[in-house]
Each structure stands twice: as structure tokens, then as C-alpha cells.
Amino acid sequence: xxxxxxxxxxxxxxxxxxxxxxxxxxxxxxxxxxxxxxxxxxxxxxxxxxxxxxxxxxxxxxxxxxxxxxxxxxxxxxxx
Amino acid sequence: xxxxxxxxxxxxxxxxxxxxxxxxxxxxxxxxxxxxxxxxxxxxxxxxxxxxxxxxxxxxxxxxxxxxxxxxxxxxxxxx
Amino acid sequence: xxxxxxxxxxxxxxxxxxxxxxxxxxxxxxxxxxxxxxxxxxxxxxxxxxxxxxxxxxxxxxxxxxxxxxxxxxxxxxxxxxxxxxxxxxxxxxxxxxxxxxxxxxxxxxxxxxxxxx
Amino acid sequence: xxxxxxxxxxxxxxxxxxxxxxxxxxxxxxxxxxxxxxxxxxxxxxxxxxxxxxxxxxxxxxxxxxxxxxxxxxxxxxxxxxxxxxxxxxxxxxxxxxxxxxxxxxxxxxxxxxxxxx
Numbered sequence: 001x002x003x004x005x006x007x008x009x010x011x012x013x014x015x016x017x018x019x020x021x022x023x024x025x026x027x028x029x030x031x032x033x034x035x036x037x038x039x040x041x042x043x044x045x046x047x048x049x050x051x052x053x054x055x056x057x058x059x060x061x062x063x064x065x066x067x068x069x070x071x072x073x074x075x076x077x078x079x080x
Numbered sequence: 081x082x083x084x085x086x087x088x089x090x091x092x093x094x095x096x097x098x099x100x101x102x103x104x105x106x107x108x109x110x111x112x113x114x115x116x117x118x119x120x121x122x123x124x125x126x127x128x129x130x131x132x133x134x135x136x137x138x139x140x141x142x143x144x145x146x147x148x149x150x151x152x153x154x155x156x157x158x159x160x
Numbered sequence: 161x162x163x164x165x166x167x168x169x170x171x172x173x174x175x176x177x178x179x180x181x182x183x184x185x186x187x188x189x190x191x192x193x194x195x196x197x198x199x200x201x202x203x204x205x206x207x208x209x210x211x212x213x214x215x216x217x218x219x220x221x222x223x224x225x226x227x228x229x230x231x232x233x234x235x236x237x238x239x240x241x242x243x244x245x246x247x248x249x250x251x252x253x254x255x256x257x258x259x260x261x262x263x264x265x266x267x268x269x270x271x272x273x274x275x276x277x278x
Numbered sequence: 279x280x281x282x283x284x285x286x287x288x289x290x291x292x293x294x295x296x297x298x299x300x301x302x303x304x305x306x307x308x309x310x311x312x313x314x315x316x317x318x319x320x321x322x323x324x325x326x327x328x329x330x331x332x333x334x335x336x337x338x339x340x341x342x343x344x345x346x347x348x349x350x351x352x353x354x355x356x357x358x359x360x361x362x363x364x365x366x367x368x369x370x371x372x373x374x375x376x377x378x379x380x381x382x383x384x385x386x387x388x389x390x391x392x393x394x395x396x
Contacts, residue, residue: 006310008308008309008310008378008380009308009380009382009391009394010380010391010394010395012308013391046395047394047395048393048394048395048396053310053313053378056312056313056316057313057316058376072310072313072378074310074378075380075391075394076393076394077374077375077376077377077378077379077380077393078374078379078380078381078391078392078393078394079307079309079314079338079349079350079373079374079377079378079379079380079381080291080338080349080350080370080373080374080379086192088190088191088192088260088262089190089262089264089273089276090262090273090276090277092190093273126277127276127277128275128276128277128278133192133195133260136194136195136198137195137198138258152192152195152260154192154260155262155273155276156275156276157256157257157258157259157260157261157262157275158256158261158262158263158273158274158275158276159189159191159196159220159231159232159255159256159259159260159261159262159263160173160220160231160232160252160255160256160261165292165294165346166291166292166294167289167290167291167292168288168289168290168292169287169288169289169290169366170287170288170289170290171285171286171287171288171359171362171363172285172286172287172288173284173285173359174283174284174285174286174355176283176284176357228283237292239294241289241291241370244289245289245363245366245367248287248363249363252359
């Protein structure tokens with residue numbers, strides 16, 4: 001399946017874009033997604049940490065991603 | 081010496097006036113003043129507590145009152 | 161507010177429409193004004209000693225207030241919010257204990273000076 | 279504010295002119311807007327569960343802000359001030375931890391996404 005990944009803050013700078021596309025297997029997890037992204041964008045590993053959100057909720061590493069899910073990379077937040 | 085005593089809040093109701101005059105000896109203390117006032121206005125003793133201020137500062141029972149001091153009865157405060 | 165300020169905590173007291181379930185019609189505030197001002201300065205001075213705060217505002221109205229009106233406003237600015245929150249809380253708590261201001265609540269069956277009697 | 283309200287605590291965040299001694303020229307805030315709004319609702323819901331508060335306002339700006347401008351405002355009303363202070367403090371602390379909003383600080387020598395790197 002094709003997964004579109006939104007990027008914000010420093011992640012947008014690292015991807016060079018606010019959205020990137022990945023080809024993943026149908027049972028892919030957040031863990032798999034992070035691995036793939038870090039292969040393609042090694043600077044992600046230099047962040048102090050980052051989370052992944054699926055459909056506007058923070059996701060856990062074992063959570064599965066489904067086609068048409070809204071997936072987003074959430075670098076350390078700094079609002080307020 | 082003659083001491084003028086300002087009254088606020090419920091103390092003003094008890095004295096029936098915002099200011100009363102007392103004749104006291106020259107070495108009178110806050111303790112003496114409270115005793116005298118409670119003789120003249122027994123309802124003062126029904127208050128949950130009250131303080132005396134001298135020249136805009138809270139006074140202690142042993143503090144001495146001097147002529148021309150600004151003396152005030154401070155019932156329990158309830159601002160805010 | 162100054163350019164070094166990172167946050168302001170503001171406490172706004174409002175006249176509530178009831179006290180222990182009894183309907184409050186209005187409030188009347190009386191102050192021993194020179195001493196009230198002097199006590200407010202003391203509270204601000206103590207807050208400046210205890211927390212790294214930048215500016216402090218303490219405002220208190222007197223006279224007749226209706227439900228929903230604002231008798232008291234405290235505002236504290238600081239470089240960091242911890243200090244602003246803690247100092248603001250300290251100031252309103254201490255004001256209620258030491259500043260010579262008295263509140264008379266008017267109910268349908270009469271008036272009561274708050275906290276005057278046990 | 280409602281007639282049952284006895285106090286409102288308001289936190290106003292401001293853009294400071296420096297970070298760790300370095301002069302800040304301006305800030306740029308970016309939000310993942312639908313998730314940011316959903317996280318703010320969650321924080322408010324948790325505050326309503328934990329404290330007897332009446333109304334909650336959470337406001338956050340995005341885009342370019344100058345020194346002294348106000349990125350964030352939190353306001354909480356309650357019958358009693360303890361709840362207003364505690365809930366307001368909880369909301370700003372939690373917002374800074376969970377709401378997907380990012381701040382880029384511009385210094386004279388370049389821009390930095392705050393907290394992005396160790």
C-alpha cells in the first residue's frame with residue numbers, strides 16, 4: 001500500500017517537503033515506518049525524539065497502519 | 081491622653097460610628113485598649129477575632145500607644 | 161509587560177451569585193485605604209524577594225458590586241511561568257489574609273459581614 | 279464567565295527577547311492543526327474531570343510573532359480559586375508536552391526549531 005506521511009517542524013526541513021510517500025506492506029507497523037523513514041532520511045535519527053500520529057492520535061510502535069490513514073511525523077513539540 | 085479609634089466593617093456597626101474617642105493613660109498598651117473597648121462595646125467579644133493597627137501596621141498586644149497615633153480596629157478581613 | 165517577560169499569570173476575582181447555597185444579591189466592599197495600600201506594597205515586596213518576577217499589579221475595588229463584577233485583579237509577569245503562577249497564587253492568598261478590606265454580602269433576608277463571626 | 283464563577287485564572291504567554299542569553303528576533307509557530315485542536319480538547323476534558331472548573335479557554339496563535347506578542351492564552355473559571363489556578367497550570371504544562379505545535383526561533387545567526395535536537 002502507499003502511505004502518505006505529513007511532516008512538521010524540523011521533520012519538514014529534513015524531508016524537504018511537508019508530505020512524502022512510502023510504499024509499505026499491508027501489515028506495516030509504526031516501528032516499520034520509522035525504520036523505513038530513518039533509512040531514507042538519516043537526519044531523523046539526530047532528533048532528540050519523535051512520535052508518529054495516526055488519524056490525529058499519538059500511535060505506539062506496535063500499532064498497525066492502514067491504507068488511507070493520516071500519518072504524521074511529530075518532532076518534539078514546543079508550543080506555548 | 082485621648083485616643084481616637086477608627087472602626088471598619090462590623091466594628092463600625094458595633095461602635096455605631098467610624099470613629100470613637102477613648103481616654104487612656106500615657107503608657108497604655110493594645111491589650112489595655114482592647115479591654116476598655118470590650119467593656120464599652122461587649123459585642124466586640126462575639127467577633128471570631130480582631131486585630132488593632134497602629135499607624136497602618138498590625139500591632140501586638142504588648143505594643144504601647146502614643147498620643148496622635150492612628151489607631152484602628154481590624155475585624156477579620158474578607159477582601160478578594 | 162516587558163520584553164524579558166515570558167509569561168503573565170492573571171487572577172480575576174468575580175462576585176459569585178451564591179454563598180453556601182444562599183443567593184447573593186450584591187456585595188459591598190469597605191477598605192481602610194492607606195493601610196490596605198501599604199499591606200499590598202508589603203505583599204508585592206515579599207513576592208519580589210521570593211520569586212524571580214518582573215512586574216506585579218494588585219487591584220481591588222471598593223463600594224457596591226453586582227454579581228459578575230470584578231473586585232480583585234492580580235497580575236504577575238516573569239521570564240518563566242512557574243514564578244508567575246506561584247507569586248500570583250501567593251499574592252491573592254495573602255491579600256485575603258492580611259489586607260484590611262471587608263466584604264458585606266447582601267442576601268434576600270439581610271446583610272452579613274463575611275468572616276466576622278465564628 | 280458565569281454567575282457561579284468566583285475566580286478566573288488567566289495565563290498569557292509572551293515572546294521573550296532572549297533564550298539562554300541569545301537575542302531572539304522573532305518566532306515562527308507551526309501547528310498540525312486538526313490534531314492540535316483535538317489534543318487541546320483532550321486536555322480540557324481531563325481538566326474538567328480533575329477539577330471543579332466551569333469554563334476553559336485555550337488559545338494558540340500560529341505564524342510569525344514578534345517579541346512581546348502573545349502566542350498562548352489559557353483561561354479557567356471556577357467557583358473557587360484553587361481549582362482555577364491548578365487547572366490553568368495543568369493545561370499550560372500539558373499543552374507544552376502534547377499539543378503538536380512547533381516553534382522556530384530566529385537569532386541573528388540563524389533559525390532553530392526549539393527542542394528538536396538534544
